[in-house]
Structures are given as structure tokens and as C-alpha cells.
Amino acid sequence: EAQVTQNPRYLITVTGKKLTVTCSQNMNHEYMSWYRQDPGLGLRQIYYSMNVEVTDKGDVPEGYKVSRKEKRNFPLILESPSPNQTSLYFCASSFREGRETQYFGPGTRLLVL
Amino acid sequence: LAKTTQPISMDSYEGQEVNITCSHNNIATNDYITWYQQFPSQGPRFIIQGYKTKVTNEVASLFIPADRKSSTLSLPRVSLSDTAVYYCLLLGGYNKLIFGAGTRLAVHP
Numbered sequence: 001e002a003q004v005t006q007n008p009r010y011l012i013t014v015t016g017k018k019l020t021v022t023c024s025q026n027m028n029h030e031y032m033s034w035y036r037q038d039p040g041l042g043l044r045q046i047y048y049s050m051n052v053e054v055t056d057k058g059d060v061p062e063g064y065k066v067s068r069k070e071k072r073n074f075p076l077i078l079e080s081p082s083p084n085q086t087s088l089y090f091c092a093s094s095f096r097e098g099r100e101t102q103y104f105g106p107g108t109r110l111l112v113l
Numbered sequence: 114l115a116k117t118t119q120p121i122s123m124d125s126y127e128g129q130e131v132n133i134t135c136s137h138n139n140i141a142t143n144d145y146i147t148w149y150q151q152f153p154s155q156g157p158r159f160i161i162q163g164y165k166t167k168v169t170n171e172v173a174s175l176f177i178p179a180d181r182k183s184s185t186l187s188l189p190r191v192s193l194s195d196t197a198v199y200y201c202l203l204l205g206g207y208n209k210l211i212f213g214a215g216t217r218l219a220v221h222p
Contacts, residue, residue, distance in 0.1 A: 004156075031208065042200065043157065043212035050208060058209055090156045099145055099204030104156025 002027045004105035006091050012111045013081055021076045021108050023091030029103075031094045032074040033058065034066065036087040037107075043090065048098065049074055081112045117201045122217040131188040133216050135201030138182050144203040146177060146184045151198045151215070160199075161186070188218075196220045 004025045013019055025032065033048035035058075045058030049068040063085055065077040074093075078085060089108045094100040118136040125131045137146070145164050149157035161168055163175040163184070174187040188195055198215040 033210065035212070040214060042198075042214040045210050045212075048208055048210075056208070059211065088154075092156065098208035098210050099147070101159040101162075102149075102157070102210070104158070107154065107156055 002103070004091055004093055004103050006089075006105040006108045008108060009106065010109050012113065014113050015082055016080050019078050019081060019110075021078075021089060021091075021110070023074045023076065023105060024072050025074075025093040025103070026072065027093065027095075027103065028071065029093035030071070030096045031098060031100070032068070033092050033098070033102075034064070034074070034076045035090045035092065036060065036085075037090065038087050046076070046089075050097075081110075083112050086110060086112045116211075117203060117213060119199075119201050119213070119216045121214065122219070124219050124221065125191055126221050127192055128190050131191050131195070131218060131220075133186045133188075133199055133201075133218070134183055135186070136183045137201075137203055140181050140203055141205050144181075144205040146175065146181075147202045147204050148173070148175065148186050149200045149202065149212070151200065152196075157200060157212070162204075191218075191220045193220050193222065 007022045030051045034046040035043040037043045044060045047066040049055045091105040092102040147162040148160045151157040161175045168175045176185045200212045200215040
């Protein structure tokens with residue numbers, strides 16, 4: 001089944017403790033991206049990647065890192081999480097570009113205490 | 114990136130047609146108008162995309178006037194399961210996506 005998977009789905013952590021949220025797609029997509037969703041603000045793009053080793057900032061990249069060492073994986077790294085990063089995170093992928101149909105993962109709900 | 118404006122919320126009843134309008138006065142020549150649907154606690158799902166005039170698929174229709182400064186997503190005969198947030202995006206040659214807050218549609222029995 002073609003899909004985007006994220007792990008973990010739920011995570012509670014404390015301020016300053018590094019964490020990684022994984023994202024994987026099995027559709028051989030080149031474009032991948034991360035979003036956060038907060039009440040009243042809709043989805044905001046954090047980072048996106050056009051292909052392996054090619055990443056670029058979205059609208060809200062501060063406090064996040066990403067890497068794209070393999071085509072199928074695009075992990076989101078919070079080196080020193082803070083409470084304002086408590087949010088619902090979505091990973092998405094598309095065949096080649098952002099303007100193509102985006103396929104979203106199930107989401108990761110993060111709480112930073 | 115051109116900005117879009119859509120109503121914050123709308124209400125409808127089962128069986129009615131719902132039209133959600135999106136304004137995009139500064140749309141660029143290479144922008145495609147794209148709509149996504151999002152149910153609570155799920156990722157958005159692509160609904161429809163168009164460049165001009167009218168596009169129809171099994172889920173919705175998209176009406177785009179000649180000046181392309183606005184667009185209307187039309188959902189025929191909505192049901193309770195159409196209750197969701199609907200996002201209008203302009204997608205051109207760039208790869209940053211801006212979803213905005215969307216339109217929260219509530220369908221009532």
C-alpha cells in the first residue's frame with residue numbers, strides 16, 4: 001500500500017531533550033516536507049526537500065533540523081525542544097514538486113513540557 | 114508568494130450544495146489553484162486543482178473566472194462526512210506551500 005508513515009504518533013517530552021520524528025514514504029517520491037499545525041493557524045511548512053541531500057526552509061524553520069540522506073526518509077529533528085514546539089506535525093510527499101498532489105502522513109502529536 | 118483569502122467558517126445542511134470562495138488578487142501567471150480537505154486529526158487530502166474555467170471530478174467542481182482573481186470550490190449535495198476544513202492554495206513553480214487557516218465547513222443534519 002502506498003503510504004507515508006510517521007513515528008512516533010504521540011510523544012511527550014521535556015524541554016531540552018533532543019528528539020527525532022521519522023517520516024518514510026514508499027512511493028519513490030522526490031519531494032518531501034514537514035508541517036506543523038496549531039489551532040487557528042492552519043498548516044505551516046517547516047522544511048521541504050526536493051531530493052536527496054537537497055533541503056530548504058519553509059515558513060517556520062526555527063528550532064528544527066532535517067536531513068535527507070535517503071530518498072524515502074525525511075526525519076525531523078528537534079535538538080532542544082521548547083514548549084512552543086508543542087504541536088501536531090505532518091509529513092508529506094509528492095512525486096517531484098510542491099505543486100503536485102501531496103500525500104500526507106497520519107500526524108505526530110508532540111507535547112513538550 | 115501570492116496570498117489567498119477564504120471565509121473562516123461556513124455552515125450547511127445535508128443535501129445542499131456548498132460553494133466556498135477563495136480570493137487571490139495577486140495570482141501569478143504560472144499559479145495553479147489547488148484545494149485540500151482536512152478531517153480532524155488527519156493530514157490534508159487533495160481534492161481538486163485547476164488553472165482556468167471549470168474543472169470537475171468525482172468529488173467537487175472548481176470554477177475559475179477569466180481574471181483568475183478568485184475561485185470557487187463547489188461541493189454538490191454535501192453529507193455529514195463533508196464536515197472538514199478546506200484549504201485553498203496557489204501553487205506555481207516554487208515549492209513552498211502556504212496553507213493558511215482554511216475554511217471550516219460544518220454540515221448539519
